[in-house]
Amino acid sequence: MTQFEVRNELITNEKLDDLEELGRKQSSESSTSSTESEPLDGGRRAWATAFGSFLVQFCGYGYLNSFGVYEDFYTRIYLTNQPPSAISWIGALNSFLVANLTLISGLLYDRGWFYQLMVVGSSLQALSLFMLSFAKPGQFYLIFMVQGVLSGIGMGLMYGPSMAVISQHFSKRRTLIMALVASGSPLGAIIHPIMLNHLLNGTVGFARGVRASAGLVSALLLIACLFMRTRVLSTSTPSASYSAVARKCSREVPFILMTAGILLCQIGILFPVFYLQLDSIKHGIDVHFSFYTLVIMNAACVIGRCTAGIIAAYSGLLNLTIASTLACSALIISMIALTKISSVIVIGIAYGYVYGVYIAALVPLVTVLTPDLSELGARMGICFAFTSFGGLLGGPISGALLSSQYRWLIPSLFSGFICLTGSSIFVVMRLIIYPRR
Template sequence: MAFTCEPRTLHTEGVALQEDKDSVTLEGGRAAWATAFGSFLVQFCGLGYASSFGVYEDFYIQHYLTNETPSAISWMGSSSAFLICAVGLVSGSLYDRGYFYHLMITGSLLQSFSLFMLSLSKPDQYYQIFLSQGLGLGVAMGLMFIPSIAIISHHFQERRTLVMAFTISGSSLGAIVHPIMLNNFLDGPLGFANGVRASAGFVSALLLIACLCMRTRLDPPTTPVNYIAAARKCLRDVPFTLMVAGGFLFQTGLFYPAYFIQLDSIKHGINVAFSSYSLAILNASSLIGRATSGFIAPFTGVPNLAIIATMSCSVLIFGMIGLNSLASVVVLAVLHGYFEGLFVAITPPLMATLTPDLSELGARMGIAVFIGGFGSLIGPPISGALLTSNYIWWIPALFSGMVSLTGSIVFFIMRDAFVKEQIEDRPIDYGL
């Protein structure tokens, strides 16, 4: 599952990139690249693992939680996705106060513990799975998400954007590897319990390496960002407020393919072995979308690219109504994954474009992803409820497409408001 809640890449903009008075600021170095590698692993195990929930959705509906509705099962994945964004408000503030190591160690231990507890969950015991996967994993990933990206600013200045692109790509790679691995574990000889334990051991080992690799270099800022003051400013900023509203609506429908494409494919009689790779295809295409966004944005402009991405995703969600063959699965997975990747990648530069004072960008990103996270929280469960146990596929696809299209229209209005206010003279970092 790919998610729209991106990290606050400029979280430490207000901190001077220097050490003690007689030390020389370095761009990179062994400790810096080790930290970048550790951050890459955190993203691989965090958002990358969360993006594999479509595999669990399919397995729970067909084998493990057969007494539950698709909507009830979707709440587990959407709750986890929401908590990644919501807990980021807390973890970002604690990171500002110098608690980086505490956050990373606590988050790593909690994610490992939650996965092993998930492996002990019994069939048709919804509350056991929800506590470990819906709540435990979400909180754990939320504790690590923003700090693991913000720490890059301690070690890189000129190449910060490039290095952040590398670390963020870990989530896309994880979104390819984890679904393939989980499909082979859950539906293979290992079964659910041993399969989840194997996955937990793999994730735990990578997080241990990440914690050993990452290092801080700067003292925490003396005056952390005031979220209340930043929120008040956001309410008076019409383009930014429209962007937040449009993002919320768009994310409400965005994740329908990521949650249901594998199940949809299987229920339409498409080869099970191929269907198990549908989510991996979508996420692989999303990786390409993220990688190419930085090359396209200078030609289209950031707001226009956001509109192109959201409009295209909305049309392709409508296209899910026509999914009935192997070719349609491939086309929808590739195209939707690509434009979803464009949207995810262009979101931080869009926020920078709409932020008059870049010293507030970190707080604005935290606020925006928190509100947008509510869309990812309620969207999949609503789609699951509309799907029903009779698998009426056109109804949730129509709902998701309509609400996403509404969000895209709000982005059009946002662009016009942005042009009218003539907020065009601020530096924009198009890279990710």
């Protein structure tokens, strides 16, 4: 072999070595980037984020589901110049804003505004409660704007992003972790009513009682903001636009029926949540026991949410939704017979359980009717934007039917039968879907 050939061979081997080294670097970089783009399914940051999201649910929907305490206190003591229907608009608008603002907060979350949404939302909720403590008896419009509007905006900015951020940290255990995070809502609806009833109706009074509640909520939301963190994820497909998904949904009969069924159920299904405590007190049941009616109902709601997934595996998700809404309508109508402590306990436990099952089935039901999961967020936003009008109208309509004479028969029958109508739409939906399959 000549000297020239040896030199060429050495140069070629050096180039091959360089290419192999470059390939190893690129492979290492690509594996690192893919690792960073995939949820780790655990870790300190992931569990801290899950705990922070749990606290957001505890202070968000957990506090909202305690509005029955305020409804009772405002009706009997603080806003006696207003009928129950007007007072119920406070909680109804609060619930409406939480659901509808998910359309806005979801888009902002997709664009990387998670931390801003958490800080602004938690600040608004804490500010609304502190401002509420300065309201005087009879100042309905101030309470309406502060507790109904300002608090609803704060909760609405946090609710959707606090649940969506879980998907960045968990993959295989995502459903389980989301269920645990969502349990913060009924758990908060157990703790907050006990605290509020003892503060508002005790020696503390409204102003200092609401400030103490605001202090607790503010501290928990501060911890949540400090704990929650996001991860940079690379998405291979762009998120679907609301207009494109809305056009698809408008041509799908099962999706339309599902939305209509949930809308009708929402009109009647919140009647016990708003009025069970007031109903118990007005029927002469011990006041101190009546303060725990919402606690009993929400404790059963926790069990219902946790067992819904197990039952759905055997019965089917749509069948479970039909059964739970039928049971809710029957129990709402049975509130006519509420006269003793035993009847309050039975109705509270039974209704809390089936109501928890119904709530737990809503998001999976939307998922089942979503053929392309990249559209799931948009479909959920569209569905809940329509169905939130049911929660907005249900409480005030029931309050108007109840009137200042407290005629419990009429609102109980109305709420029960409107919920039964929604259940019948789910039955029609089942008759359409199953023959196709």
